[in-house]
Amino acid sequence: MKAPDFSYFEAQNIEDAIKYKSEDDEAVILAGGQSLLPALNMRLSSPSCLIDISKINNLNEIKIEGDFINIGALATHSDVMNNDLVREKYPCLVDILKMVAHAAIRNKGTHGGSIAYGDPAAELPAFAVAMDAEIVLSGLSGQRIVNAKDFYLGLFETDLKSDEILTAIRYPFLSHNQHLIFDEVCRRHGDYAMAGLMAKVELDQSKINNLDLVYFATGDKPNVAQNTARLVIDNGYDYEKLKKSLASEIDFAGDLNSSSEMKLHLATILINKILNKLER
Amino acid sequence: MDDIKVNQNPKLGSMDRPNSYIGRSLPRENAKKHLEGGGQFVDDLVLPRMLHVAFLRSPFAHAEIKSINVEEAKTSLGVFDVYTSKEIDEYCTPWVGTLGHLGEMRSPEQTPLAEKIVRWQGEPIAVVIANNRAQAEDALELIEVDWEEKDAQVDMETALDDNAVIIHPELGSNLFWTRTVNQGDVNQAFETSHAVVETTLDFARHTGVTLESRGIVADWNKAEGKITIYHNGQAPHMMQHIIAKHLEINEGLVRIVSRDVGGSFGIKVHVYPDEMAVAAISKKLGRPIKFIADRLESFTTDIHARCHKISGKLGIDKEGKILAMEINDLSGIGPFSMYPRTSAIETNQVLNLSGAPYVIPNYKAVGTVVFQNKTPMCQYRAVGHPIAVAITEALIDKAANKIDIGLSEIRKKNFIPDNAYPNKTPSGVPLEDLSHQASMDKLLTMMNIQEIEKEKIANLDKNVLSGYGVISMCEVTNPSPLFYGVGGAHISSQDGASIRLEGSGAIHLSSSITEQGQGTEAIMKQIAADQLGVSMDSVRVTLGDTDATPYGGGTWASRGAGIGGEAVLKAARTLKDNILDIAAAIMQTDKNSLDVENNTVIRKNGGEGITLQQLAETVYYRGHELPKGTNPELLATASFLIEGIPFVFTNSAMGCKVSIHQDTGIIKIDKFWAVEDCGTQINPKLVEEQIRGGVIQGIGGALFEECVYDDQGNMQNATMADYLVPMAYEMPDIIVDHVTTNSGRSIIGAKGAGEAGTGGAPAVIMNAINNALNQLGKEVVSQPITPEKILRALGKI
C-alpha cells in the first residue's frame, strides 16, 4: 500500500495551481488528502502530479459577504466547527460536522475538498444542496458560480472542469422562519451513514410552508426528494405513503452496511425523526 | 500505592510487608515507553544492506496459473530480483498442518508461494525484492500472469455436497476433520425430558486486527551459518524450531527476536507462507530482508476465526434441570489447516466447552471442519469459546422462557456446585477450583435486575426494546502438554525464568513468556521484586530473544501469568535462598534470622544488615573474603509446567443490558458487568484491562466484525473503513469484579484472564438482544447482529 510515483507541486497561489492543472490533464488537486491519499495508497488511481493547494494563503477564510456566509475551500472541518461566525449564524453546520469522521480527520479534511469530491455518502454535499449554496469555481477563464443543485451530476461526478479549482462555498443565511434540520443513522459514530437527511423547513406559525429534503448515503449523489416533501407538507408523516414516494423518486443503492431496502426504510423514518426534532 | 487489594493467597505471605507487590495495581513502566514513541517494533529496524519485499497475491479465490512472466518486473527501477515458487522451494521445505492426537486430520502440503493452483484470494504466488517497498509494489504491476479462473467453493455449508468443488482432489472431499463426543444417552434423555428447546446460530468470519501488522526481518549470516529473525510473533522458540526445520539450519543457529509487539490475539502464533518466503530469500541472498504486511494483506492473509454454524438441543425436566444437550457444529477453515497448531482446535474447543459450567448428564457433540476457498482460519483469542458459550447460553435462555423461570434461577439450578470440584465438563474434560455459584451471586448483586425489568416495560412506550442477559462460562487457560505437544508439535508447554543479582545490586530477569502489550513485563517484575524483597525499579526484564531467555512456549492461551509467572516465582525464591546463604556466611549468623527487604539483607531481630549491592560486590569482586566453600551462585533458573490435567480453567459470569431502537435497528449496550475468577490477581488493574479489552473484542464479534465475501470468494471489506471494529463510542461502561479461587496447581495460584471477555461477551450480548426482541416474539440468531438483521427480525424490512 504505497502510492505509485507522482510528481508534486506546491502551489503558492490559485493562478499557478490553475495554470499547472490546465497544462496536465492527469494532475489532481491535493487539499487535506483525507480522501485522496488513501485512494493513492490503494493504487486506485495514479495521477501524474499532485498540485498541493493547502499552502495557498487566505483560501481558508470564513467571512460574511452580503447575505451569504463564505467558507474558503481550505477551511478544515475543525476550522469551520470552531469559527465564531459559523457558531453564531450556522449552528446546525457545527452539529453536522460533529458527525463527519473523527477529530484527527477533521483537522486535515477541508470543506472544499468534501464539496468538490462529492462523495454521495458525505454530509456536506447534501447540506450544500439543501441550503441552495453557491459553489465558487476558478479556472483559466476566470470565476464562475454554480448552484449546488446543479453541481452534482452523478457518482463522484461534478460540474468541476479540468482546469478549475473550487475556491469557496457561499451559504445564504436562513431567515427567521427557516430551519435546517438533519439526522443520520450510522453503524458506528463517525462512520459514513447508512442513510442521512438534510431538511430545510420553512414554517408559517407551526405549519410547514416549504420543505426541501436532501438525502445522502442513499444513491449516486445528494438525492433531492421533491415529491415526497410535497406529500409531507400536505399529509404529514405517513410511513407507507412516504416510503412509496421515496422508492419512486430515489434509486436507492445498497452498500456493505445496508441494503437498498434498508436505506429506503431508514430514509422514510428519518422524515419522522426530522419532524419530531422540529416539534422540539 | 493506591488500589491495594487483598491478596487472598496464604502461600504468598501477608501484604503489609515491604516490597509486597503481588496483588497491587502498579502502573506498568513500558506503557510510558510506548506513550513516548520509544518502542522498538519490527518495522523500526533498519539493517545494513537490507532489502524489502512485496508479494503478488492471487486476485481469485480459486484459479490455475497457466503461466507467469516476471521478466519485465525484474527490470523495474530498484528491483533486485523476482522469485516464484521455483526459487523459494529450493530453500524451504513444505509443511503440513496436521497433528496426531485428535484423530485423523487431512490437509495437504503447503509451500511459501503457490505454484500452479491458488486457493484463496490473497495467497502469494510471486515476490519482488527491491530497495524499498514502493518500488517492489511498482514492479508487482509488471508481472504477467495467465490465469484460468476455477469455480470456487466459498460456502462451507455446501462444501461436502456431491457437487461441491473439491479443493484438493487428492483428498477426495473437502473434509478436514471431524469429531464426535458422546457421554451418556442423549436420545433417551430427550425422550424423557419435560421440554426440549432447539436453536441454530451463525457466526461470521472475523479476524484479529492487531494494531501492528505482521512483520519480519530475516538476516542470514553465511559466515556464521546463523539466521537471526526479528519477528513480531508470540512464540519465539516455536518459530526457532520451524525455521530450523524448513530452512534446514541447525536449530541452535536460529535466533528469533521478538521485541515490542503491537497486539497479537493469536494472529501471530501461526506460520505464514509470506514470512517463510522472507526467511528463505534471506538465506538465498545472504542479505537482511524485511516484510511488513500492509492492512490489505492483513485482512486477506492474517488468519480469520469463527465461521461456524452450530445447532443445539437442550432437554430439561419440570424444574428446569438439564437432562441432555446435543450440538452439531460446522466450521469452514479455508483451503489449508494452519501450521503447526492446526485449524481443528477451534471446533475441538466448541465440543469440549459447550455446557462446561453445568451438570449435564447426557451430552453429544459433533464437529465437522471443512475446506473452502477463503483465507485460512485458525486460533484467535478465546478459541472456540464464543461459539460454545453462545450455543449453551442461548439454549438455557430458551429453556427458561419455555418453563417460565428466571434467567439466573435456571443457571443456579444447573451449576456444578462450587464445592463439587474437582469435576468434569459434560464432554469429560477435568475441571478444578471454579466458582460459578459465587460469581453469579456477585454478578446479580451488581446488576439489579428488578430495576432493569421495570425499565424494560417503561421503554416499550418509547419505541425502544430493552433487554438483559446473564451468562456463565469457563475459560481455557494455562494449557499442559496435552494441548499440542502430545500431538507431535514442537510447542513447549513449559516455561522458564532466569534471574540474577548483578554487581550493581540490580536484578535481571529473563523469561520465555513474551509481551504483546498486555503487561507481561510488569507482572514478571512484580513477582520477582515481591519474592526477592527488592524495589520494582531495581528489576530489569528481557523477553523475546531465543539467544537470551530460557526455553519455553511464549504467550498464548492465557498462560503467561499462570505458567511463566510461577517460573519467575520459583527462580526468585531460589535466588533469595542463595542470597541468604551467602549473607549468613558473610554476617556470621544463622540464615533463618535473616530476610531481604528493600534491597537489603536485614537481621530480623534488628542490627545492621548489608545491601544486596554490598553482597554482590563481595561475591563478584572480593570473593576471597567469603568463607571457604561458600556457594557464589547469584543466578537462579526455574521452570514450570502444568501436569496431570489438560488445562487450568478460569470462570466468569457476565451480564449486560441493551437497548434497541425499533425504527433504526441500532443496538446500544447500556452497561456490561463481568465477574471473573482467575485466582490470584498479580496486578488487578492489568487483569481488568484484559477483561475489558476482551469484552470489547467480543462486542466486535457480536455486533460489528465480519469478513464479507462475495459469491466468488472475493473479500469485500478489507480496509479499516469497511471492516468495522468497535471504537471508543461503541464501548459501554464495563464494571468488573472478582471472586478468588486460587488454582491448586501452583504457588501463586493464578489462572489466566486474557480470553473470557472475548469468549463470553458475544453470548451475553446476543441473549440480551433476544431478551429484548422476545417481548415481540422475535429473535436473531446470526452474528454480527447488525441493525439490518434486527429490522429484518422485526419485520420492518
Ligand SMILES: Cc1cc2nc3c(=O)[nH]c(=O)nc-3n(C[C@H](O)[C@H](O)[C@H](O)COP(=O)(O)OP(=O)(O)OC[C@H]3O[C@@H](n4cnc5c(N)ncnc54)[C@H](O)[C@@H]3O)c2cc1C
Ligand atoms: C476514516 C475516514 C472517515 C471519514 N468519514 C467521513 C464522514 O463521515 N463524512 C464525510 O463527509 N467525510 C468523511 N471523510 C472524508 C473527509 O471529510 C475528507 O476530508 C473530505 O471528503 C475530503 O477533503 P480533503 O480536504 O481531505 O480532500 P482531498 O483528499 O485532498 O481531496 C479529495 C478530492 O477532492 C479534490 N479536491 C480537493 N479540494 C479541491 C478543491 N479546492 N478544488 C477542486 N478539487 C478539490 C481532490 O483533487 C480529490 O480528488 C472521512 C475520511 C476518512 C479518512
